[in-house]
Each structure stands twice: as C-alpha cells, then as structure tokens.
Amino acid sequence: MMLGWIRRLSWYTVLLALVVGGLIHIGATMIVPPLAKANAFQELAQVLPVNRMRILPPINAATQPLPYVGPDVRLAVCRFDVVDGPVTIRVTLPDSGWMLALYTEGGDNFFVLPAQEGRSADLSLTLTPRDERSFSLLSLGGRPAQTSVSQIEVPENTGFAVVRAPMRGRAFAGEIEAMLKRASCAVDRG
C-alpha cells in the first residue's frame, strides 16, 4: 500500500516542494530578527534615558535586566541616539574582563572595546551617524579595536552602549561601582 502511494507521487511535486521549502526556510530565518525587535531590548529601552549612562543594580532574580544575563557581571548602559549629533562615551576599563560593547536596538553587537594591558584605562569614543565621515581606522563588528579609538560610525542611529564589568566576588562590589560611575554618555555640544 505504501509502495503504491509512493508510486503515485510526482517527482516534479517533490522537487518543487524542496525548492519552495528552501525559500520558506530562508524567508523564515531572515524574518526573525525584524520580528523579534519587540523583545527585551525594547523593554530595556523604555526604562533607560537617552544619551545618559545608567548603572544597573547588582543582578538578581528581581533586577535581571535581560534574559540569560547572570549576576557575575555589573552593567552600565547608555541608550544612545545620534540623530541630534555625535554622542561621546567615556569609560574606565581598569582590568581584564572589562569591556565596552555597542549594540544596535535589535541586539547586534557591532563593536567591542576590551580592557587591554599597556593602554590607558580611561577611554573616550565618539559615535557618529552613518552619513558623517569617520576619520579613524577602526575595527568594527565585535572585533577589538587595536589602537586608541576616538570615533566610530554607528550602523543605526539608535542603540545601546554597554559597559560590562566582571563581578569577581562581593568584596569588589564597591570598587566596581566606583569605576562604573566614571562612565558617561552625552551628545557633543561642541
């Protein structure tokens, strides 16, 4: 019975189904990021002021800002918007494991600046809109900047700058908070 059923199949139909299935697969995969924009990032955006650095409280079950973010990091987050002009972010990255990461509102990590031995811990980075010319040589997209970084052209006008500090135990909590308080984010008025 099964064999007869298979014999009645048109191989043309199977071939067409494979092609259409492939197109549906590609379409479904590509549509997930834009559809998922109404996600936790949007929730975070609603509680963060624009172009101001906000230190998030120590992470526990009641304060967890995003899914899968554990208590082993402290975060300071700036929701940047470069529409009114370039935004400058100043951070102190004192130790290994500290980093500044830039994300689009959709959650794409397009730039990472890690703490690095032999480089000043105090760093400044200016975010410019895409249509402005960037003069510095930067490595983009989650790769580390190798040299002193001054300016970066952002892929979208809005997004998040996240300072990430590893929590190596409660004894370091005060020191970490003091370093995070040195971070700032503001529109360039000059």
Added chain:
Amino acid sequence: MIANTIVFLLIAVAGGLGSSWYMIERGSGLTTERSGPWTAWTAAGREDADPYTRAHFIRRGTLPVSTAFVLTYEAISDGEGQRLHSSCEYALEGDEPTARFWSISVFDEDGRLIPNAADRYAYNSATLLRSAGGNLQIALARSARPGNWLPTAGAGRFSLLLTVEGRDPSRSWEPPSIRRVKCR
C-alpha cells in the same frame, strides 16, 4: 492528487519552517560547537555571524559578547540527554577551565534567574569552593547541599550557562559533566 498535495505541504511548509526553527533554536555543526550536553554558538556577537546565530540571539533578546572574548556554553539536558528539570538533582563535575574568568549560572526555561532565599544564582572562578582534588563540583538541587550548591526549586525546566573568558587555548579542556543523581 491528494498524496501530492500532502507531500508538497509536508516538505515545503513543515520542512521549511521546521528546519528554520531547528537551526535557529538548536543550531547545527556549522554554527555550534558541542561537548557532551553543552552547546556553544561559535559566532555569537560577531560581525560575521551567520543568519541563524543572529536570529538565535536576537530572538532571545540577550546581550551576546563576541566569541573573540567570551565563549558561552549552554546545557539544557544532562549527560544522558534528559531535559534538566527542577524535580531532579544533578552533580556538575569536571575540571575548571584555564581562563582569566569563568562562571556557571542557572536560569529557568525563559532565561530568568530562579528566585531563591539564598540569593544564589551562580558560581565563578573567584567564588567556587574547591574540593581537596581541586576539581569543579557543584550540586544542582531544590534544597541546600554541602559545598557548592545552586538552587533550582520551582524552575521546572531549566538551563545552565557556562561562560569562559580568556581561556588558554594551549591547554585542552572539556566542560564539566552533568550527572543526574536522583529524581523525585
């Protein structure tokens, strides 16, 4: 005619959507590195991330840091392939990674920390209590256990995240095993 229509719908619609879901949710050998029950998305947070990896992390609404700096392993099942569940007790056993910093956190099925009276959600390279042999040993259980204990009560299905920063690539290392001790 009916057979052809059914086959078309099965292959095109169910196959197309199902394979997309699987590649985004679970990943494949092209996008992930697997070690026992642990899975790491190798291009997470990177500029050259493939569409499946991008979709995976954007759908989760989380903050992936580039794998150039941090590699994150996730486990949703034990060493025998059974889904991790708070009705069971587990033992994590293995070697610590040789790394600048590592941490193990426990989350519920939606990636939320599991509320508990001890306010305990994770261990890391600085907070882990070492056994005499120096191995990594953590109990996952509803109620308190001696040594390193991560509470799971009330979570239902849960997952573990093992984050490793600055691992020494010259030294081989495997993520810890996840052994089911008993179930209620």
